[in-house]
Amino acid sequence: MTATLTKDDVELDDVALVDRPWQTVVWNDPVNLMSYVVHVFREYFGYSSPEATRLMMLVHEKGSAIVAEGAREQMELHTRAMHDYGLWATVRRAGE
Template sequence: MTDTLEHLDTESVVNTAIDMPWSTIVWDDPVNLMTYVSYVFRSYFGYPREEAERLMLRVHQEGRAIVATGNREAMERHAEAMHGYGLQATVSKAAP
């Protein structure tokens, strides 16, 4: 019985780690204009103007903003897309 419970506990930890979402983070840089960053968020992610500007201001004022959360592969695609727009972006595990 104990072996079964230990197996279930281990399995739930593994499943939780696999299911944990990932984030795409855009970082502030001295190159891109705030209007351009907002434009990228609207055009690529489809954010409404208000949300795009809120995220852009977070990048500008706090140095970074989480712009998307989901599975790792999708977040890596988003980060690569941000690189294509000339923005600095990374992927990281989302906080639990």
């Protein structure tokens, strides 16, 4: 049995897509020291030392970490700030 999508289903999917927040993602790089990344996360985002360290370890071990989530414009500002600090960062929709 196959499911049939109705017009209402599609509209709800469109609304869910629009409501999805955006994310600032910081990526691992071979240049910046781990202590510097922690410093940036603490200084710019105001994260506590344990949270900044946790995020830095995700970047180091997994290759990236989501450091902020919200409106696209704000995530673009965060990404630009990370670039100003010399970190590699991108913006993406949540769930991508």
